[in-house]
Amino acid sequence: AEQANAVTHILQSDSCFQSFLLEGITGSGKTEVYTQLCRHFLALNKQILLLVPEIGLTPQLQERLKERLDAPVVVLHSDIANKERAYRWLQTKHETPMVVLGTRSALACNLPKLGCIILDEEHDHSFKQQEGFRYSARDLAVARGHKEKCPVVLGSATPSLESINNVLCGKYKKLSLPSRAGGATFPDIELLDIKSRPLEGGLSRPLIETIKQHLGEKHQVIVYLNRRGFAPAITCEDCGWLADCRHCDARMTLHKHPAHLRCHHCDYRSAIPNQCPDCQSSNIKTLGTGTEKAEETLEALFPETPIIRVDRDSTRKKDAMKNLVEEINKGLPCILVGTQMLAKGHNFANVTLVAVVDADGGLFSADFRALEKTAQLLIQVAGRSGRGSSQGQVIIQTSHGDHPILQQIARGNYQQIAEELIEERRSSSLPPFSYMTLLKAEDPNINNAMNLLEKTKIMVAETAADANQIVELLGPIPASMSRKAGVHRAHLLLTSENRPALQRTTQQICHWLNSNRWGKSRWMIDVDPIEIN
Numbered sequence: 001a002e003q004a005n006a007v008t009h010i011l012q013s014d015s016c017f018q019s020f021l022l023e024g025i026t027g028s029g030k031t032e033v034y035t036q037l038c039r040h041f042l043a044l045n046k047q048i049l050l051l052v053p054e055i056g057l058t059p060q061l062q063e064r065l066k067e068r069l070d071a072p073v074v075v076l077h078s079d080i081a082n083k084e085r086a087y088r089w090l091q092t093k094h095e096t097p098m099v100v101l102g103t104r105s106a107l108a109c110n111l112p113k114l115g116c117i118i119l120d121e122e123h124d125h126s127f128k129q130q131e132g133f134r135y136s137a138r139d140l141a142v143a144r145g146h147k148e149k150c151p152v153v154l155g156s157a158t159p160s161l162e163s164i165n166n167v168l169c170g171k172y173k174k175l176s177l178p179s180r181a182g183g184a185t186f187p188d189i190e191l192l193d194i195k196s197r198p199l200e201g202g203l204s205r206p207l208i209e210t211i212k213q214h215l216g217e218k219h220q221v222i223v224y225l226n227r228r229g230f231a232p233a234i235t236c237e238d239c240g241w242l243a244d245c246r247h248c249d250a251r252m253t254l255h256k257h258p259a260h261l262r263c264h265h266c267d268y269r270s271a272i273p274n275q276c277p278d279c280q281s282s283n284i285k286t287l288g289t290g291t292e293k294a295e296e297t298l299e300a301l302f303p304e305t306p307i308i309r310v311d312r313d314s315t316r317k318k319d320a321m322k323n324l325v326e327e328i329n330k331g332l333p334c335i336l337v338g339t340q341m342l343a344k345g346h347n348f349a350n351v352t353l354v355a356v357v358d359a360d361g362g363l364f365s366a367d368f369r370a371l372e373k374t375a376q377l378l379i380q381v382a383g384r385s386g387r388g389s390s391q392g393q394v395i396i397q398t399s400h401g402d403h404p405i406l407q408q409i410a411r412g413n414y415q416q417i418a419e420e421l422i423e424e425r426r427s428s429s430l431p432p433f434s435y436m437t438l439l440k441a442e443d444p445n446i447n448n449a450m451n452l453l454e455k456t457k458i459m460v461a462e463t464a465a466d467a468n469q470i471v472e473l474l475g476p477i478p479a480s481m482s483r484k485a486g487v488h489r490a491h492l493l494l495t496s497e498n499r500p501a502l503q504r505t506t507q508q509i510c511h512w513l514n515s516n517r518w519g520k521s522r523w524m525i526d527v528d529p530i531e532i533n
Contacts, residue, residue: 003029006175007036010116013151019142021122021163022155024177025412026383027184030155031061031347033177034118035068037153038099042071046115047092048099051137053124055079055103056315057345059322060329061120062101069099076102076109079318104129104137107144114148117141121344122154122163123376128530136528138163157383158376158414161422165432180387187354187385187392189410191401201297202289202357207395208301210353215305215333219352219390222336223294224343224381226361228264228311229253230293231286236276238283243273247486255313256292266485294357295337302335310338343381349388354381356396363403366480367532368430371405375417378409431528435499437506438529439492441476443521446488450476452513452521453492459512460505471496471505480533491532 002024010020010033024030038048050065052058055077065073074088092100092109100106104127119127119141127137138154145152154163154172166172180186197204202225203211211221233251234243243252245263252261254272262269275282286293295309308324315321321341328336331350336342362374378396386392398406408417426433439456441449453476460473472495479489494509496502506525513523 002177002179003033003036003181006033006177007040009173009175010037010151010153011040015149017146017149017151019145019152019154019166019172021159021167021172021174022153022177023159023174024155024157025180025186026157026380027180027186027347027387028157028177029181030120030157030177031064032181034120034153034155035065037116037118038065038069038071041115042069042097042099044115045095045097045113047095047097047111047113048116048118049106049109049111049114049141050099050101050118051106051120051127051141052101052103052345053121053126054341054344056321056325056341057120058101058103060325060346065099065101072096072098074098074100076100076106078103078105107137107140114144114150116151116153117145117148118153118155120155121380123156123158123160124344125373125530130526130530134524134526139528158379159418161372161418161425162432164418165422184387184389185391186412187382187394189382189394189396189412191406191410192395192397193399193401194397195399199289200301201293202397203294203297203301203355204397207355207397210393210395211298211302211335211355214353214393215302215335217352217390218333220328220331220334220336220348220350221353221355222338222342222348222351222381222384223298223355223357224338225289225291225294225357226339226377227253227288227290228255228292228313228339229262229290230256230296231290232288234261234272234284234286236279236281236283237285238281239276239279241276241278246270247483249481249483253290254286256296265481289357291337291339298335298337306332306334308334308336310336310342312339312341315341340377342384343377346384347387348384350390351384352386352388352390352392354385354392354394356381356394359396359398359406360400363400363405368425368428369530372418372421375405375409375414375421378406379412379414382409382412429497434495434497435502436527436529437494437502438526438532439494439509439523440479440526441490441492441521441523442487443519444487445520446478446482446490448519448521449488449490450478452518452523453490456509456513457492460509463508470498470501493532 041048095113129135167174194204231254248265250265260269291311298307362370382394441452443449457473474493476490476492
């Protein structure tokens with residue numbers, strides 16, 4: 001009934017623009033709503049654009065749409081070979097009724113008879129293009145819906161604070177799916193205190209026993225750990241040396257298959273040293289746990305159980321993710337070890353336990369969006385559990401079980417979390433109650449990058465007296481990772497509660513920077529930045 005009500009409200013806006021926020025808890029059947037909308041608009045000889053945040057989500061959704069719809073489902077994303085992608089892109093220029101399923105770049109395809117735009121997991125930061133031409137696919141989808149006079153549906157179990165605020169302002173209409181489809185119930189969430197507990201590959205003994213119990217009942221288990229590789233760092237126990245990247249202000253990650261050190265920022269690789277380069281000690285040890293180490297630990301603890309690792313390294317080959325999803329959907333007992341790729345959108349009916357190895361990483365970050373991201377991620381990954389007929393369970397390992405955000409997550413109460421965070425943002429004049437533009441400068445010499453930004457700030461102060469009263473410039477300062485891929489980076493942040501004033505100042509900066517020569521320095525503008533690092 002809740003799904004039918006959502007579909008009815010959306011279809012009432014047929015042939016006119018309206019943005020809908022479809023907020024449904026994980027497992028509430030948002031995909032069924034999307035399918036019914038596709039069926040309706042296809043019957044009207046219209047086309048549907050359905051966007052997902054990750055390439056790995058397309059195989060399962062494509063199969064479900066093909067089973068249910070008597071129309072072409074055209075998939076568009078960057079993993080498709082150029083020749084095939086060009087052919088599919090040209091397909092979208094025809095007026096044939098079809099569903100285009102893709103990632104953010106698919107937003108730009110032609111579709112002359114567009115009837116509806118749908119974004120699944122609208123909160124996901126993968127919808128923001130952060131290199132080259134920077135844009136938000138979510139915001140551009142709303143803009144395109146307005147231009148094409150068609151409804152836009154933004155679906156999520158954990159909506160972004162920006163979208164929630166747009167509902168409060170009357171810009172979006174909210175539709176709710178508060179219960180799970182098919183009689184399934186939301187999983188029980190437990191915070192497991194790991195202070196002073198011995199860990200095996202990041203896993204505590206109570207967690208290991210719980211995994212054993214679920215496997216014994218012929219179910220599947222997800223072990224979530226948002227770190228690729230075997231270990232995030234290696235160090236010398238005698239002198240404290242750490243393996244740093246030569247080109248970035250970052251640690252090298254240890255990988256074992258094949259054995260090497262790799263920087264996850266610039267992809268620089270080197271051999272694993274047999275002894276410390278500073279003191280020549282051979283007493284080298286690893287720090288922390290990555291997916292490879294968790295996989296190795298679980299293989300030793302459960303030698304009879306298949307261990308399936310799902311991260312960027314294990315899914316590089318063509319169709320690797322599709323094959324892994326097909327293997328998991330067979331329903332046989334197994335343990336899935338993975339990163340955020342496992343947390344988004346997947347529907348694995350036989351998963352009854354989700355284990356979060358370390359939930360504390362985002363609780364004490366300098367990023368003002370960190371608590372929002374952490375809450376979204378943990379609730380999303382928890383939602384992979386108990387989607388079938390069996391009751392689900394979630395265990396979150398933490399050293400800060402009394403943290404108020406984790407307490408709310410344990411209750412599955414994202415709405416309360418969002419309300420509290422929105423009030424914090426309002427009182428601090430942070431987005432969505434103010435607007436930001438980030439000016440980035442890059443140069444082999446940090447002084448040159450800082451000089452470019454400093455001159456820009458002086459120019460704004462001297463020539464934009466009116467705008468300067470309502471546009472605040474913060475910086476310039478070196479980026480949190482000052483050196484990346486051998487290039488130094490610095491930031492100048494513009495913030496204002498007046499969007500037109502910020503736009504005018506941003507345009508003035510672009511014109512001034514373009515009219516001057518800056519040697520080897522490069523600059524770029526990021527409007528509404530998601531990450532300031």
